[in-house]
Amino acid sequence: MGDLRSVGASFVVPGLSGVTVRDRLKGLTAHDERVLRLVGDHLGSLAARDLKARCAVGPEHDNEAWAARKRELTGLSSSRWAGSLTKATHDQWALARRGQQAHIRQLEAGVDTIRHRLSLPLGEKGSKRASGGYRSRWEWHAKTRRLRVLEDRLERARADWAAGRVRVVRGGKQLLNTRHHLDQAQLTEEVWRGRWEASRRFLQADGESGKRYGNETIRISPDGQVSIKLPAPLTHLANAPHGRYVLTTRVAFAHRGETWRDRVEANRAVAYRIHEDTGRRRWYLTASWSIPPAQTVPLAAVRAGGVIGVDTNADLPHARLRSRGGTPTAAWRLDAHGNPVGAPRRFDYILSGTSEHRDAQVRHALTRLLHWARRYQLAIAVEDLDFTAETTREKHGRRKHFRKLISGMPVARLRARLVSMAAELGIPLVAVDPAYTSKWGAQHWQKPLTNSKRTTTRHDAAAVAIGRRALGHPVRRRTAPPRTHQCDGHGHRTVQARPAAPGREETRPRIPGPRTRSVPPGRGANAGDQNTQHRPGCSAEHGFWQQDSPPLSP
Structure with missing residues (x-):
């Protein structure tokens, strides 16, 4: 019996720390969609520029560099848009950094596995914990070549990690690669271009408690009116005071709508994101906020x-x-x-x-x-x-x-x-x-x-x-004992735990007393009760209530 893996303790999963709801922006006019695309494209270009600056700084980024990036973007948009842009690009860089570390761990695991299998003789069987040798000489040779490829990838990934370089594609790497395989994706260049531009737009703003309706950049009133703070170069498109543009449609969140309305009326922070679904030709608005863990x-x-x-x-x-x-x-x-x-x-x-x-x-x-x-x-x-x-x-x-x-x-x-x-x-x-x-x-x-x-x-x-x-019970179940007089033929319990089994699945505690078929465990003191039964040779036969034997002859 091999060593078993240690089983971790069970735990209650903690609750959520945030909520997200979404609603469709119905009834947008052509001018509304044009304004949203202009704002999203302008802010998306600023996000790409800021992401490039953030990746160039690397791990040595500090608060002063962050403030310098925000000052540079403020003149091209607004102070609140600049804050949302710098935070979003920093989060995107951090996500790429974590993905890079996970990629290095995966490459290291692959290299270790191939080296181990190459060191074994051909055809050697493996175990549940470790793989065996390769089956043929051809496979062994192919894996030596793959080992060199993985080692080169690992060396480059480690060099990028040490230098703080990350590779990020705004809009998604998968969608970017689709451009080279439009026939397989069954897309035209025009359709792909629309998806690419939509994915690179930036129309999201973090909330701030204490401000009107919890968000000054993308503001939504309790009755569902949506207004957007326009960037500085696009203030000529405003249709409301203070450089704001009010959409003709209204939103009403069907899910958690009352909770959202309570937060908005209390001026608590709510983050918003507006995006376009080019496949359905629809616009959506997503609201999110944090909640105290239950x-x-x-x-x-x-x-x-x-x-x-x-x-x-x-x-x-x-x-x-x-x-x-x-x-x-x-x-x-x-x-x-x-x-x-x-x-x-x-x-x-x-x-x-x-x-x-x-x-x-x-x-x-x-x-x-x-x-x-x-x-x-x-x-x-x-x-x-x-x-x-x-x-x-x-x-x-x-x-x-x-x-x-x-x-x-x-x-x-x-x-x-x-x-x-x-x-x-x-x-x-x-x-x-x-x-x-x-x-x-x-x-x-x-x-x-x-x-x-x-x-x-x-x-x-x-x-x-x-x-x-x-529930804290062992997975192993207890079976019934062997049938009477067949202990030698059936052996012990089929699920009897072995001495080396984990502690929570040990054998049953021993009960003091004889353990025979005629005397159950712990019943030795009551064994004398069997003398009262009507059996030959028992003292009960001589009791006063015993019936006399019938006469042999009349």
């Missing part, structure tokens, strides 16, 4: 009524769902003692089509899950999954199907959606360590939960294992 419910209180274990791994059991690119979400309700209650539930979603369609599928599946949990007032237990370093071909070798499978799992999107939607409904979430949940669930729960009317899948059994781990 007080986390103690784990003991969450476990009191039981949980719903949820498994989101993509081991698809149905060929129809697999062919459609679907992903199942298995859930099973468990009581406070870790026993499965009722039948398992499935909440499947199809990850096909556009990103909006995929996001809607995930939302719909999670909505049904959360409504089920709210009906029984239970918490939800999920795995704390993270596949950021598990999708490379160096990690899984030729297992292309498995690499594609875990790469296609929307872990980040599913986690973000689940946290936000559960916080809205007041449903606690318990995150558990994903180690061995699928394996131990199938080993200990799949067969016992299968009967003539229900076939329990590996997916359903993993949900039970996740729920038991969230």
Whole structure:
């Protein structure tokens, strides 16, 4: 028995720290759209210039350099627009810096894996923790060439990190590369140009508490009137005092509208962003604000009524769902003692089509899950999954199907959606360590939960294992003892823990007293009671109530 990975403790997921709502700007006139494009293009060019200046400074950036950048942009826009521009470009540089560090870690992992496998003889088998040698001489030679490529990439990435250089594309690298493959993307150059210009516009402003309606740059009144502070070169387009432009449309947030209106009337900070969807030819306005984190419910209180274990791994059991690119979400309700209650539930979603369609599928599946949990007032237990370093071909070798499978799992999107939607409904979430949940669930729960009317899948059994781990119970279940007089044939319990098992899954504590079939443990003092039964040789045969033997003859 090899060493098992240590299992981390379960914890209640903290609530959200921010809220975002969106509404469509309906009824915009042609002049309104023209003004929005002019303002966005002008501020976008300033953002590109400021991002270039920020990347040139590198890690040595300080408050004085920040102030100098803001002063340079103030004359070309306004003081508030300059503050939003410098903050947005700094955040974009910091994001690129974190991505660069993650890329270096991924390259280092790939180089270490290839070096380890090249050092092994050809055909040597690997283990669960380490890969084995390569299968053929041809593959070994190909991997030596790939090792040199990765080492060169790693050397360049480390040099960029040391020098503080980052590579950022305003508008997105993916959209930029699409320009060279318009036929594959089924786009014309005009359509692509419209998307590119829309993605590079800058129309967002941070809020400020104490100011009128919480934002002086993009101001929205409680009745939904939208006005924008125009940059200095475009003040001739103003249709309101103080260089402001008022749109002809009004907004009304259907979701959290009352909360937003309360913040606006109290002059609390609200950030806004205006962007254009060129595919639908629509304009949208997004509002966001921070909220104080909700007080986390103690784990003991969450476990009191039981949980719903949820498994989101993509081991698809149905060929129809697999062919459609679907992903199942298995859930099973468990009581406070870790026993499965009722039948398992499935909440499947199809990850096909556009990103909006995929996001809607995930939302719909999670909505049904959360409504089920709210009906029984239970918490939800999920795995704390993270596949950021598990999708490379160096990690899984030729297992292309498995690499594609875990790469296609929307872990980040599913986690973000689940946290936000559960916080809205007041449903606690318990995150558990994903180690061995699928394996131990199938080993200990799949067969016992299968009967003539229900076939329990590996997916359903993993949900039970996740729920038991969230409740603090061991995943391993106790089976019945061997049948009478067949101890030698059946051996000990099939799930009896070994001495080297983790402490929370140790063997049962020994009960003092004899342990025989005729005398149960701890019942040795009551063994004399058997003398009162009607048996030959017992003193009870000579009691006064004993019936005399019938005569042998009349």
